[in-house]
Amino acid sequence: MSDFFNSGWSTFIAIATVGSLVACLALLVIASRRTPMAKDNTTGHVWDQDLVELNNPLPRWWMVLFVLTVVCGGAYVFLYPGLGSSAGTLNWTSTGQYEAEQKKANDAMAAVYARYVAQPAEVLAKDAGAMGIGERLFVNNCAACHGSDARGSKGFPNLTDSDWLYGGSLEAIKETIAKGRTGNMPPMAAAVGSSTDVGNLAHYVLSLSGSPHNAIQANEGRAKFAACAACHGVGGRGNPALGAPNLADKVWLHGWGEDAIVSIVNKGKVNVMPAHDSRLTPGQIHVLGAYVWSLSHGSGTSP
Amino acid sequence: MSSNPSRVIPIAAAEAASGIEGEGGWLFEKQKKIYPRSVTGTFAKWRWAMVWLTQIMFYGLPWLQWNDRQAVLFDLAARRFYIFGLVLHPQDLVYLAALLIISAYLLFLFTAVAGRLWCGFSCPQTVYTEIFLWVERRFEGDRIARMRLDAAPWSFEKLWRKGGKQAAWIGIGLWTGFTLVGYFTPVKVLWGEAFTMSFGPWEWFWVLFYGFATYGNAGYLREQVCTYMCPYARFQSAMFDRDTLIVSYDPQRGEPRGSRGRKVDPRAKGLGDCIDCGLCVQVCPTGIDIRNGLQYQCISCASCVDVCNEVMDKMNYERGLIRFATQNGLSNRWSSGQTLKRVLRPRVLVYSGVLALICIGFVVSLALRSPFRVDVVRDRGALARLVDDGAVENVYRLQVMNATEATQRYRVSLDGLDGAAISSRADFEVGAAEARWWPVSVQVPHGVARSLGAGAHAIRFRIERLAHGEDGAAVVDEKSTFVVPR
Numbered sequence: 001m002s003d004f005f006n007s008g009w010s011t012f013i014a015i016a017t018v019g020s021l022v023a024c025l026a027l028l029v030i031a032s033r034r035t036p037m038a039k040d041n042t043t044g045h046v047w048d049q050d051l052v053e054l055n056n057p058l059p060r061w062w063m064v065l066f067v068l069t070v071v072c073g074g075a076y077v078f079l080y081p082g083l084g085s086s087a088g089t090l091n092w093t094s095t096g097q098y099e100a101e102q103k104k105a106n107d108a109m110a111a112v113y114a115r116y117v118a119q120p121a122e123v124l125a126k127d128a129g130a131m132g133i134g135e136r137l138f139v140n141n142c143a144a145c146h147g148s149d150a151r152g153s154k155g156f157p158n159l160t161d162s163d164w165l166y167g168g169s170l171e172a173i174k175e176t177i178a179k180g181r182t183g184n185m186p187p188m189a190a191a192v193g194s195s196t197d198v199g200n201l202a203h204y205v206l207s208l209s210g211s212p213h214n215a216i217q218a219n220e221g222r223a224k225f226a227a228c229a230a231c232h233g234v235g236g237r238g239n240p241a242l243g244a245p246n247l248a249d250k251v252w253l254h255g256w257g258e259d260a261i262v263s264i265v266n267k268g269k270v271n272v273m274p275a276h277d278s279r280l281t282p283g284q285i286h287v288l289g290a291y292v293w294s295l296s297h298g299s300g301t302s303p
Numbered sequence: 304m305s306s307n308p309s310r311v312i313p314i315a316a317a318e319a320a321s322g323i324e325g326e327g328g329w330l331f332e333k334q335k336k337i338y339p340r341s342v343t344g345t346f347a348k349w350r351w352a353m354v355w356l357t358q359i360m361f362y363g364l365p366w367l368q369w370n371d372r373q374a375v376l377f378d379l380a381a382r383r384f385y386i387f388g389l390v391l392h393p394q395d396l397v398y399l400a401a402l403l404i405i406s407a408y409l410l411f412l413f414t415a416v417a418g419r420l421w422c423g424f425s426c427p428q429t430v431y432t433e434i435f436l437w438v439e440r441r442f443e444g445d446r447i448a449r450m451r452l453d454a455a456p457w458s459f460e461k462l463w464r465k466g467g468k469q470a471a472w473i474g475i476g477l478w479t480g481f482t483l484v485g486y487f488t489p490v491k492v493l494w495g496e497a498f499t500m501s502f503g504p505w506e507w508f509w510v511l512f513y514g515f516a517t518y519g520n521a522g523y524l525r526e527q528v529c530t531y532m533c534p535y536a537r538f539q540s541a542m543f544d545r546d547t548l549i550v551s552y553d554p555q556r557g558e559p560r561g562s563r564g565r566k567v568d569p570r571a572k573g574l575g576d577c578i579d580c581g582l583c584v585q586v587c588p589t590g591i592d593i594r595n596g597l598q599y600q601c602i603s604c605a606s607c608v609d610v611c612n613e614v615m616d617k618m619n620y621e622r623g624l625i626r627f628a629t630q631n632g633l634s635n636r637w638s639s640g641q642t643l644k645r646v647l648r649p650r651v652l653v654y655s656g657v658l659a660l661i662c663i664g665f666v667v668s669l670a671l672r673s674p675f676r677v678d679v680v681r682d683r684g685a686l687a688r689l690v691d692d693g694a695v696e697n698v699y700r701l702q703v704m705n706a707t708e709a710t711q712r713y714r715v716s717l718d719g720l721d722g723a724a725i726s727s728r729a730d731f732e733v734g735a736a737e738a739r740w741w742p743v744s745v746q747v748p749h750g751v752a753r754s755l756g757a758g759a760h761a762i763r764f765r766i767e768r769l770a771h772g773e774d775g776a777a778v779v780d781e782k783s784t785f786v787v788p789r
Binding site for chain 1: 700
């Protein structure tokens with residue numbers, strides 16, 4: 001792996017590195033020659049009429065250590081990436097070290113997770129140790145979107161209520177975490193009709209959950225809901241198999257009111273939950289899933 | 304600065320480093336082995352007292368227990384330092400800084416008053432060298448015997464003496480390394496591991512490395528550490544002045560030196576008090592002759608003071624030909640009382656004052672330390688969100704660090720923003736010596752948010768530790784902001 005824009009630089013740096021090491025040794029050899037000393041063990045140099053330099057030699061072990069540092073420097077550039085773009089004989093990379101450390105940490109935790117993986121959500125939700133791990137995993141991996149309190153925000157589902165787009169069982173939650181989800185609401189304006197029709201439809205949708213709406217407009221829009229019923233169901237109760245939201249409850253993931261609904265019908269929405277199976281181990285996903293499950297099942301330890 | 308304008312530093316001709324004199328010298332020299340002669344006396348007693356004091360502490364502390372745990376344990380993995388009743392978190396690093404400042408000022412103070420006291424009496428290098436020398440004397444005898452043994456050809460006797468010494472040295476080194484690691488890994492666990500030789504890789508490294516460093520520094524390098532490696536040795540001379548007590552030979556009393564009988568009156572022979580027995584050179588652990596004046600190798604161990612006083616007693620001369628004296632004291636022929644009057648000079652008073660201030664600050668701050676810490680972190684994912692009926696909600700994460708060794712209950716309340724209310728669970732537990740992230744959601748009703756207007760508004764979190772058992776209630780206030788979106 002070379003990160004120079006041409007190989008000349010790599011060679012230049014390699015030569016400079018080796019040259020410096022050789023120069024260090026050369027300096028030692030040049031500087032440790034026997035030098036003539038005056039009778040009184042001074043170098044014979046005199047400054048300011050009377051200031052003379054006493055010969056005060058360094059200890060020999062110091063010289064040995066100096067040579068050792070040069071040897072270590074040579075060994076380093078031989079073993080590690082040091083000479084320009086050479087990879088070194090150990091093939092060490094920072095990524096490789098990171099992965100090794102990660103593997104070590106996962107191996108150290110394997111025994112803990114092995115015990116938890118065998119247990120269902122109901123048991124784990126009562127286990128303070130497991131919930132502590134889940135809480136920390138959540139804060140590190142999920143809270144950025146879903147909020148520290150897991151109540152989400154616009155576009156990011158609330159995980160503490162009982163309204164689940166894909167089902168609220170531990171298995172469904174684990175699949176969501178591991179594989180991610182892509183919720184696709186296509187733009188439906190063409191299928192619904194004019195902008196008046198879309199407005200009427202919005203009032204009908206509001207009426208499904210008993211939210212404030214115009215009854216006349218809602219009646220007008222009722223027929224237009226046929227286009228929506230394919231995914232959201234005839235009663236607008238949603239479909240966990242598709243991740244189609246329930247329109248008959250008071251949870252409004254993408255905003256509440258006529259304008260928000262009109263906007264979604266006109267423009268559609270692709271909402272993505274990223275997959276985490278490359279970042280988390282199966283054991284971590286199990287414990288994290290159990291923690292998320294516990295949030296909507298009122299366990300004593302979670303917020 | 305100086306009162307006499309032309310100060311001449313006498314240079315005594317030392318022997319050339321190697322080779323034939325006048326012809327030239329290597330700029331590197333082999334270590335000359337020094338055979339310090341054993342010494343008894345006041346200062347030797349002090350040094351042994353310091354050896355016992357420091358080493359009983361070092362080797363003994365890890366074995367003390369405190370509430371079913373090791374009394375002094377630096378748990379790096381959990382990032383908690385346990386020191387008797389204290390539990391320190393990484394956030395308490397300021398106490399380490401204070402400790403280092405206190406140590407530095409203590410060094411300044413001692414050095415200004417009495418030169419390299421630390422070096423001569425309590426530096427680990429000195430202390431372990433003293434221990435290793437004692438072992439060496441037990442196996443090989445004193446100075447002359449050791450020199451003879453080194454010069455002698457290999458024999459069974461030489462083998463067992465040298466071998467016994469090496470075994471004892473290695474044993475002390477390993478025990479020292481083991482003890483050091485015992486401050487970081489619970490020593491009783493380590494003791495069990497030692498029997499099955501099942502240390503972890505880092506434990507092995509530190510036991511062996513620190514053991515080897517002890518063995519090498521105290522057994523072989525000895526004075527080389529002080530002369531060539533130690534930075535403190537170099538810059539302590541910057542804290543000397545003419546009123547600093549240093550080990551000094553009194554040339555006006557001692558010169559001209561020369562041997563004489565005990566019955567002879569030296570003044571009649573025109574001699575000073577120094578009988579030129581050379582014992583002060585033989586006992587010196589750095590191999591210098593103190594009679595040439597203060598040299599940078601001198602570590603102020605006062606061995607020469609002890610041995611010279613013995614000689615003076617035998618000769619029935621007054622003690623103190625070599626003594627702790629100041630430059631001013633020597634040149635003005637002051638008595639020790641007059642010399643000691645100068646100890647309380649401005650520099651010493653300033654050092655003591657600063658030291659006292661920092662010590663008081665350190666102790667007071669530790670005593671008033673809150674039993675828990677709180678950090679408030681706003682959620683960055685969404686600044687604010689609208690919930691049902693138009694209320695504005697912000698989410699915060701409270702990191703609560705429990706600095707006690709029992710599980711504690713806490714309750715959060717709000718202050719400084721009228722109408723704000725917590726809409727999540729406000730009471731929670733944090734385990735012993737643990738830190739926990741606790742999410743808190745704060746809601747402001749629609750009307751209040753409208754009257755506040757868009758932007759960030761100051762809000763205060765008040766976290767209260769609920770009293771239970773012997774732990775009383777405690778309160779920590781933390782500031783944050785509440786954001787109302789446009």
